[in-house]
Amino acid sequence: MSIVVQKFGGTSVASAAHIENVARKILKTIANGDQVVVVVSAMGDQTDRLDSLAKEIDFYEPASRRELDVLLSTGEQVTIAALAMTLMKLGCPAKSFTGRQAGIQTDASHTRARIINIDTTRLRASLASGKVPVVAGFQGVDDGGNITTFGRGGSDTTAVALAAVLQARECQIFTDVSGVHTTDPRVVDTARLLEKVTFEEMLELASLGSRVLHSRAVEFASKYEVPLRVLSSFEEGPGTLITSEEDSDMEQVIIAGIAFTREQAKLTVLGVSDVPGVAWKILGPVSEANIEVDMIVQNVAADNTTDFTFTVGRDNYQEAMDILKKVANDIGAREVTGDDKIAKLSMVGVGMRSHAGVASRMFEVLAEKAINIQMISTSEIKISVVIAEEYLELAARALHTAFDLGEKGS
C-alpha cells in the first residue's frame, strides 16, 4: 500500500459543504487502495480575515511576528478539526494534527520559517491504526516550542515536505483549476491541459504569472524528487503531473507553455557612463525602496556610454521614476524614459535546450503580426519578451498556434 499526500487549498475547504466534498474525494482515494495523508489550508478567506485583525492592531515589529504566527496558524487549525470530524461522520476514522503534533520542526524565522526536520512518528502511528491524518498546512514549531508559519503558499510546502519524508507515491495539490495549461485558457481558447510538465518548466511558469503552485513547493518537490500533481477539487480529471525530466516522456516536446504577466512598466536610463558599479548605483536606491525589479537589460554602447533598462510592477512605476530622476542626476546620465503600458510574455520548455531556432521562430511570428519587441531576456528553458500590453492576447494566440500547443484537432 503506498501513501498519497493530498493537499486542499482555501477555496476547496471554504465551507462545511466544501469540506464534505473534500472528505468524499479522500474516501475515493482510500477506496482505490492508497493510504492518504491530508494537508489543508485555512477555510476560504480566513487567513485574510486574521490578517486584517493584525492590520487593525497595526504593529509590525520583529517581536510581534511571533504573535502574528500564533494568530495566523489558527486558520488551518480550524480546518483540520472540521475535516477530521467530517471524515469520521462519513465513517472514516481520522485524526487532526497541528504543525507541532505532526512533528514539523522549523527554524525560528517567524512568518517565513523553513522546515528543518519532520518527526513522522505520530503520523505513522495514525496511519498504522487506520486513522487518516489531517495535517494543518503552513505551520510548524521552532525548537523553543514557538509556533511558526511559512508565508503564503506555505501549505503546499507542508504537503511536499510530508510527501518527501513519508516517501509518498505522489503529492496531489487540489486547487480551483483543472491543472497546468499551455497558456491562460481565458486568453487563448485552444489552451490545452498539460498531462506532464517538468519541475524546471513549472518553476518558470509559476514565477511568470501562472500562479497554480507556490514556487517554493515546486523547488522543494524538485529537490526531493516528489512527483507533484495539480488537479481540481471541484471537477474530475487527472490534472497535471509535475515531475523530473528523466521521468517524463516529453523529450520530443519543445515548448511546454506560454506564460505572461500584465501590468508591467519599464524604465530606461539613457547615456550612462559604462564604468563598474553603475548598475548598482541605479538599482540600489530602487531596491532600497522595496520595489521589486524583474527583467534587467543593459546594452553595450560604442561611445563608452550605455543604456540601462529594467521592468517593475506598474504600481511602482511612478515611485521608481522619481527615484531614477534623482539618480540620473547624481551619475550624470543623459535622460530617463519609461513606459507603463507593457506586458511580459514568455515561452517555457526544457526542449529548448536541444532545439535551436525557438527564439528566431518566436521573433518571426511576432514580426508577422507587426508586434514590436521592446526587451528580450533568455534563460536555458525560457525566452521572455516585453511588448506593448495591447498586443498581449494577439501575441499569445499567434505563438500558441505557431508552436502547435493547442488541443489536437482544434
Added chain:
Amino acid sequence: MSIVVQKFGGTSVASAAHIENVARKILKTIANGDQVVVVVSAMGDQTDRLDSLAKEIDFYEPASRRELDVLLSTGEQVTIAALAMTLMKLGCPAKSFTGRQAGIQTDASHTRARIINIDTTRLRASLASGKVPVVAGFQGVDDGGNITTFGRGGSDTTAVALAAVLQARECQIFTDVSGVHTTDPRVVDTARLLEKVTFEEMLELASLGSRVLHSRAVEFASKYEVPLRVLSSFEEGPGTLITSEEDSDMEQVIIAGIAFTREQAKLTVLGVSDVPGVAWKILGPVSEANIEVDMIVQNVAADNTTDFTFTVGRDNYQEAMDILKKVANDIGAREVTGDDKIAKLSMVGVGMRSHAGVASRMFEVLAEKAINIQMISTSEIKISVVIAEEYLELAARALHTAFDLGEKGS
C-alpha cells in the same frame, strides 16, 4: 513585587479597540508595581461561531470531541496573539502562551478536561525577562499532547489555577458587570455592590442565577485559597472581593444577597406510596431524559402515602410532565399536577449560621405582601422559596428593604 492574575472575558476583548482598552488596564496595574499574568477568552461570540461550524458538520461521537477541542481552542489563541501584539504596540513587552505553552496539563476528558498539573517554568521565565505572559484560557493538553478544553467558563478556571500555582496576590476576573450585588440591580434599584463576599456565598449566588462567575472557578479558588476579585473591564471601580470567611470582616453581616431564577416549573406527584426507592422511580426517568432537576421536596404523610415535588427549567416542563404521567401510572400514584409559572428566590449569607430567625423574618415579609410560598428548601447559608413568578420582583424588593441590604441612605 507580587503577582496579579487578570482574566478578561469575551465581551472585554470583542474587538481590536476592546483589546486596546484591556491592554491599558494591564499597563495601569503594572504601573502600580504588580507583575501581571493575563488570561483571555475568545473574542466576542467567536466560540459560538466555532460551535456553529461544528453543529453544521453535526457529528458528536466521543471520537469527535478531540476534534471539537482542536476547533474551539483556536478562539483563545487568536486573542492571546492580538493582545500580546497590542501590549507591545503600547510599549509593554509581552508574549502569548497557548494552554500547552503555559504548561497546563489536563486529563484526557475532551470538552470537559480537568487540570492535573501546571509547569510554570516558561511563565516564570517570561515574567523574569519582563514580558507580560498572555495565556489562552479554557485549554490545556493531555499527556499525549492532544489539545483539551474545559467547557464553558473554563477561562475563569485557568485564571484561578494560574493564580494558585503562581501564588498570586489576587486573581481578578474582569467582566461586563461592576461586581457582585446584593441582588439584581435591574430588579431592585437600591441593589448595592458588595465589597466582599465569601466563597460559599458566591457559590450559592452563582448557582442561583447570579451568573457573574463560573462555579467551578469559585470552588477552585476556595480550595486553593486564591483571593478572587470580580470587576468591570468597562468602568473603574474596586469590584467585589471573594475570599474565605476567616479573611473577611463580615461576621456582623447576616445576608450577603438575594438571588433568583426565573422560568422555573414545578411538578408534583400526589399520593405516592411512601416506600423505599420511590424517589428513584420518579426521578430516574426524568434524569435519563437529560432534564436537570433543581429543588426536590417530599412531605411525610400520615396515611403511608406522600407527595413528591420537584422543579425543572420551564423549557423541560412538558417533557417532564409526559414522563411523570407514565411513571405515576407505573407506581400507582394518585395524580400528577404542575405549574410552569413559578420562580425561585433565595437569600444567601454565611451569617445565617449563627443568626436564628432569618427564615421566619423572610416568611413574615412575604406574608405581609400576601405572597404565597409554594416550596421551601434550606441549606446552612441559604433559604430558597418557590413563589408565583408574577410576585418575584415584589418579593425581591420587599426582602431587600426588610433586611437592609440597600445603599446606605437610600
